Amino acid sequence: MQPIKICLVEDLKEVRDGMTSLLTMDERFELLSTFADAEKAAEELPAWQPDIVIMDINLPGMNGIECIKKVKGLCPKSQFIMFTIYEDDEKVFEALAAGASGYLLKKTPFIKMAEGLLELHSGGSPMSTQIARKVIKRFQNNETKKQVENLSPRENEILLLLAKGLLYKEIATQLSIATDTVRQHIHHIYEKLHVQNRTEAINKAYGKN
Structure with missing residues (x-):
C-alpha cells in the first residue's frame, strides 16, 4: 500500500517538529511539507496535492478555516482534518462547513491521531469523542428547532x-x-414534537431536556 501523502499546517514550532518526527517514523505516512502559516500553505498546497492536510485553526494572519475555503477547490482530492486545541462549538461547525472532513484535538495521543488519518483516508470522518458529542447535540437541537417551528401559532399558544x-x-x-x-x-x-405527554412536550419545546 502506498503511504498516505500528508501536509501539515501548524504555526507552533514544537508542535510542528513533534508531528514531523512522529509522521516520518510511521511508514504508513509520507510527510510532503510543513507550513508555519496559512498564507504559505494556500500558495503551495495546490502544487503538492496531498491526500490529507492536517490544519491548525488558530494561525497568525489567515486562519485555518479561511485557508481551507481558499484551497479546497484547488485541491479536489485532498481531505482536510482540523488539528486544534479548540472545542468551541462555532469553530467546530465553521470548520466542517468550510470543508473539513475530520476534527481532532491536539491533546489526542499520536496513536489515535494515526488511526484518525487512516480512517479519513478510507472515507471516514474521524472526530474526538468530545467533538462528536457536540456535532450530535447540535444536530439534535436543529431537529428540535425545526419541530417546534412547525407548530402553528395556536399550538404554540396552547x-x-x-x-x-x-x-x-x-x-x-x-x-x-x-x-x-x-x-x-x-x-x-x-x-x-414526537413526544408522548405534556412533560416531554414542555421539555422539548423549552429546552429543559
Missing part, C-alpha cells in the same frame, strides 16, 4: 399555557374554544 400548568378546561376557557378542540390541538402538538 403549549405555553400547558407549560404554565393550566388544565385542558382552563385553556379552553382562556382561549374561548371547546375542550375537545384543545385536546385535538394537543394531540397535534405531541405528533409534531
Whole structure:
C-alpha cells in the first residue's frame, strides 16, 4: 500500500517538529511539507496535492478555516482534518462547513491521531469523542428547532399555557374554544414534537431536556 501523502499546517514550532518526527517514523505516512502559516500553505498546497492536510485553526494572519475555503477547490482530492486545541462549538461547525472532513484535538495521543488519518483516508470522518458529542447535540437541537417551528401559532399558544400548568378546561376557557378542540390541538402538538405527554412536550419545546 502506498503511504498516505500528508501536509501539515501548524504555526507552533514544537508542535510542528513533534508531528514531523512522529509522521516520518510511521511508514504508513509520507510527510510532503510543513507550513508555519496559512498564507504559505494556500500558495503551495495546490502544487503538492496531498491526500490529507492536517490544519491548525488558530494561525497568525489567515486562519485555518479561511485557508481551507481558499484551497479546497484547488485541491479536489485532498481531505482536510482540523488539528486544534479548540472545542468551541462555532469553530467546530465553521470548520466542517468550510470543508473539513475530520476534527481532532491536539491533546489526542499520536496513536489515535494515526488511526484518525487512516480512517479519513478510507472515507471516514474521524472526530474526538468530545467533538462528536457536540456535532450530535447540535444536530439534535436543529431537529428540535425545526419541530417546534412547525407548530402553528395556536399550538404554540396552547403549549405555553400547558407549560404554565393550566388544565385542558382552563385553556379552553382562556382561549374561548371547546375542550375537545384543545385536546385535538394537543394531540397535534405531541405528533409534531414526537413526544408522548405534556412533560416531554414542555421539555422539548423549552429546552429543559
